[in-house]
Amino acid sequence: MKKLCYLFLVLVLFALAAVSASAYEHEDYYKGAQKGEVLNVFNWGEYISDSYEDGMLDVNREFEKLTGIKVNYVTFESNEDMYAKIKNGGVSYDIVVPSDYMIERMVDENLLQQFDPNELPNYHYIDEKYKGMYYDPDNRYSVPYNVGMVGLIYNTKMVEGTPDSWTIMWDEKYAGKILMIDNPRDAMAIPQKILGYSFNDPDLKQLDDVAQMLIDQKPLLQSYVMDEVFNKMESGEAAMVPYYVGDYIIMSEVNPDLAFVYPKEGVNIFVDAMCIPRSAQNVEAAKKYINFLLDPEIALNNAWYIGYASPNTAVVENEDYADYAENQYLYPDEEHMPNVEYFHNLPQETLKHYSELWNQIKMAGGTDRDVYIGFAATGVVIVAYLVWQYVRKRRREHWYNFPET
Template structure:
């Protein structure tokens, strides 16, 4: 909903601004103390689109509140994939102070020495992050990242067109849904849909991070076979297609399903039986950062319970923040889609993180991806 109505919101904001109305600052209960010692400086933040509470629908405008509190100017820009963010950083044409990449990209950036260590003595609100989201493989010593959002990938379907789907990734290949099915328009997630099918059939545990080129070839062949069944490859375009009924089934992130459901109540969701990807998006400070101290202050501010709650309510993804998850006023408190219990999933359900792949493997599957898109 947030993405599809962003144009409407922009028009609404414009109308309000002409009528003399604007954002009304909120009464925020702060746990940490902040000062204006960096007032007048600039903080460059690079984040996913629609990934922060921005003041719409009477929500907290996180960046405006931070600016008011500290006097630091926030320059905020967005990207649509980890790969886009990586390319920008790699180009060295711009610098950012805070970024929010996903797990495997954090590992890649760390390996390429593109991240600065975080001084956690200046991020006391780190205490609110659940232990299960600390010390993960991509940052085992908790030196470079602070969990921001978590989630899993599932399949969204239109119940008016597909009333009783099989709970399997194979439904994306089902000829009954030819020209109605979607798949991801990024290589890791798209390959994942095939890798889960193949891995389930073979009984393998390491499905998404294989260093065997033949495994990527096998997934490529399965995706190639299913391409004619697809209406298109999508990222945020899935919003319009699923909300209007233009498409009937497609994979996406669980939190985004809840946003689409607000627009189209005929949408359903399931986690495929073969297993799925679990991900963590985390706040990091890139090595190109020019305002390190402000970055630390911003990260700590994002972990303030009131701010974390506002972000969690707005974004609709699962939160790693204890104060959010234990707050009964949280919009998604104990939501079964975002926080499924073990009894709601198949026994020994396979959940797997992406890891940073060796350059040789990454180049190989990226070339396969190009071939698939051109096929």
């Protein structure tokens, strides 16, 4: 009986192996990797399905099993962080996943290399409306990975009523309970919409107004966050944060008190896309990886795990994905569609102004008067000590040199 059990188990394992081995489309495409081949991937944090728990797939392990290529997976927190690393060289990645405006900038600065996505057997799964986007009109640099929008996530237990405007983030009632998103474009986007500006106006004066609003907001803030947002919102530590809709979906599974709204002033819509940097060492493996992420099975796992809207038609049409596909925040129909705008790249001068203002915002409201008092007090103590020491020394010398009488 025991033996039979084992036999059964072994059979099941074989069957599982057979299923997982034949799950991917166009497996021939992944063949021919050399021994010891390595692929360096640079992606956002929390942006890939990375474990086998709950029947999910560890995408990188699956890719390694399928191709024999080892995946070095490194994450970043913001487009700007990623850009600084690529721009300054010293590291070479084969895949990066910037957002739209950053792709535009990197193409401008010749940091990405061209390839033909049509060569990828799974490219036809990409929804036509995400092809030929403004940042890559000829589809030569990028393949869309995820689509999302920024909205207001709030805790219904802590916020009264149903907010519909970004101005609630300046409401003193919620002082100490407000989180802000910690990167310059996304943070400035909120006052920009309140003031009725475009995200992409290079006017420096407008930016000054925007920065002033953020400085005024600082005393009300709990902190600027990126990935810590999960902990702070799920635990009820903070009441509201402007963040990506996909992350709301994930957080609301942990804390059902969380709610979401696209404020009426307008929100940012973005596409994160897979690109190959100019400095890539292993372009062939990079293409295989991009194709692998487009595979219906893998893309579905990622869409579940990440919670962002997928540009992959095979995912959206999959029945197992229906409850996501019908979610009006993720895939709003025309009636629910908020007022959206993409980020575009900006002229150098404006970008420089952005980082100067961002420094100022971060430094604002730092020093209280007691710091100066403290310094003054310490200074007085030091001077008093030195004087005392000097006096003592003089007195001693006086006694030692006392003339003998």
